[in-house]
Amino acid sequence: MELLKRPLSEYIVHRFGKGAELISETRFTRGSSRVTWFVDYRPSPGAAVRSVVFRSDLKGGSTISSSLEQEHFMYERLGRTNVPVAKVICWDDDPEWVARPLFIREKLEGSWELPDFVNPDPKFDEYRIQISKEHLDKLALIHTVDWKALGFDERLKAPDSREDCAHNFINTIMAPFWEFQVEPVPMVQIGIDWLKKRAPIAPRISLCKGTNGLGEEVFNNHKIVAMSDWEEASIGDPAADFASLQNFIPEINKDGKNIWGIEKALAYYRDISGIPLVNENVQYYFIVRALNTIVYGQKAATVIHKGLADIRQGWTGTEVAFLGKRLLASMIGVTPAMDSSWFAELNETIS
Numbered sequence: 369m370e371l372l373k374r375p376l377s378e379y380i381v382h383r384f385g386k387g388a389e390l391i392s393e394t395r396f397t398r399g400s401s402r403v404t405w406f407v408d409y410r411p412s413p414g415a416a417v418r419s420v421v422f423r424s425d426l427k428g429g430s431t432i433s434s435s436l437e438q439e440h441f442m443y444e445r446l447g448r449t450n451v452p453v454a455k456v457i458c459w460d461d462d463p464e465w466v467a468r469p470l471f472i473r474e475k476l477e478g479s480w481e482l483p484d485f486v487n488p489d490p491k492f493d494e495y496r497i498q499i500s501k502e503h504l505d506k507l508a509l510i511h512t513v514d515w516k517a518l519g520f521d522e523r524l525k526a527p528d529s530r531e532d533c534a535h536n537f538i539n540t541i542m543a544p545f546w547e548f549q550v551e552p553v554p555m556v557q558i559g560i561d562w563l564k565k566r567a568p569i570a571p572r573i574s575l576c577k578g579t580n581g582l583g584e585e586v587f588n589n590h591k592i593v594a595m596s597d598w599e600e601a602s603i604g605d606p607a608a609d610f611a612s613l614q615n616f617i618p619e620i621n622k623d624g625k626n627i628w629g630i631e632k633a634l635a636y637y638r639d640i641s642g643i644p645l646v647n648e649n650v651q652y653y654f655i656v657r658a659l660n661t662i663v664y665g666q667k668a669a670t671v672i673h674k675g676l677a678d679i680r681q682g683w684t685g686t687e688v689a690f691l692g693k694r695l696l697a698s699m700i701g702v703t704p705a706m707d708s709s710w711f712a713e714l715n716e717t718i719s
Contacts, residue, residue: 369393369405371424371470379465380409383458383472387412398583401432401599402439406475419475420457424468428671431664431684432599433544438523440471442598445518451509454586454594478588480596485582486615493620497628499590501636503581503616506592508641511574511606520575526603527573533604534567534652540602541660550669555693555702559659562700568649570605577601581614606641607649610634611657658695665689 369376377390391408405422425436437459446453454473461469484492485499515521527536538560545556578600586594602608610617610630620628634645668685697703 369422370427371403371405371422371467373463373465373467376407380407382465383460384409384411389413391417401430401597402426402436421454421473421475422470423473424466424470426671426678426681427468428674428678428681430599431668431671431681433541433548433663433667434599434601436469436471438601439599441523442520442601443471443473445520446513446595446598448518449509449513451513452506452592452594453598454596476586476588476593478586478593480583480586482582482587485618490622493622493627495590496618496620499587500617500628500633502590502592503585503613504633504637505640506585506595507577507580507606507609508637508643510577510595511572511609511641511643513575515575515603520601521603524575524601524603527570530570530573530605531567533570533573534656535564537602537604537608538563538656538659541656541663545663545666548670549666550673551666553662553666553693555696556659556662558702559655559662559696559700563652563656563659566652568605568607568652570607570649571644571646572606573603574606574643575601576604576606576609577612578609579612579614580609581612581616583614605649605653606643607645608653608656610645610650611653655696655699658692658699661692662689662696665692 372379376393380388380390389410391410393408394406396404396406403424403426406419407422408417408419410417423436423439430436440456440459443453443456447455454476457472457474459469459471460466482499485496515526525536525540527533542556542560577595577598579597580595584595584597585592586596600612617630617633618628619626619630626632630647630650634647634650638644665685665688668681669689671681672685694703698705
C-alpha cells in the first residue's frame with residue numbers, strides 16, 4: 369500500500385496487535401478528493417475477519433480545500449450523535465510508519481450502489497421515493513444536531529446569524545482559493561458579487577454535510593447505515609445540502625400528476641425536521657455550488673502543476689473547472705441559459 373513506509377502486513381500487526389493477519393486490500397476507485405483503501409484482516413488466528421477503511425490524501429494533495437484531519441474530526445464528533453457514521457478507529461501521522469497522515473475507520477456492511485434508483489420504469493417509483501425519504505430522514509438528523517454543544521464550530525466557521533449564513537459559506541469556500549489560484553478567473557468575482565447581493569436568510573443555522581446523496585452514502589436493505597464523505601462539511605443554511613443531493617430527489621410523474629419531486633420532498637423534510645426550508649434557498653445554493661466547482665477545478669490544477677495528478681484530478685482541473693465557469697455564467701445571466709442537462713452533469717462530475 370502506497371500510504372505506508374512498511375508492508376501492510378507489518379502495519380496490521382503494529383496497529384492491531386501480535387497475531388493479527390492481513391487478508392486482503394483493495395483500493396476504492398471512485399473519488400478525486402482523497403484516496404480510500406478497504407482492508408480485511410484477522411485479529412488473531414481463528415478469529416472472524418474484520419474490515420476497515422484507510423483514508424488519506426492523494427500523493428499530490430486533495431482537490432478539497434479542507435484538511436484530512438478535519439474530516440477525521442467530523443467522524444469522531446458525529447460518532448457521539450445519532451447520525452449513522454462509521455466508527456473512527458485511529459488517526460496516524462507517525463513518520464516511522466506512514467508516508468503521509470491517514471485515519472482508519474470501520475467498514476460497515478452495505479453498498480453505495482442503488483442500480484434501480486436511476487431506473488425510470490414506473491415499477492420502481494415507490495422504491496425510489498422510499499430511498500429518497502430515507503435520505504431526507506438522515507439529513508434531518510444532521511441538520512438538527514446540536515453543533516454548538518458538540519464543538520463543531522471549533523473547526524468549522526459558524527455564521528454570526530441566520531442572515532449571515534450565505535455570506536459566511538461563500539467566504540469560507542473562497543478563502544483558500546485566493547491562496548492557490550493558478551490563473552485569472554474573472555467569473556469568480558462577478559459570481560461572488562452577484563450572490564452576496566441576493567443572499568437569502570436561512571431558516572436555521574445547522575450542521576451541513578456538503579457532498580451527499582446518490583453514490584455517497586452506504587445502504588443496507590434500503591436503509592442508510594453510514595453517511596460518508598464529510599470533507600465539505602459546514603455550518604449554515606441546510607438548503608446548501610439540498611443543492612448537493614446528486615439526483616436523490618427524482619422528479620416522478622404518474623398519469624400526468626407529480627407524485628414526487630423537490631416541492632414534495634421539501635414538504636416531507638419540513639414535517640420530519642421542523643425546519644421551514646423553501647425551494648428559493650435551494651436554488652440559490654445551486655449557484656453557489658457552481659462557484660464552488662470552479663474552486664475544485666483550481667485546486668486540482670495546483671496538483672497538475674506539481675506533476676502529481678492522477679487521471680481524475682486531471683479531469684477535475686480541466687473539464688470540471690470549465691463546466692463550473694459555464695454554469696455560473698449561465699445561472700447569473702452573464703451568458704444565455706444552458707440546457708438543464710448540464711445541471712445533471714454537474715451533479716455527476718463532482719460526485
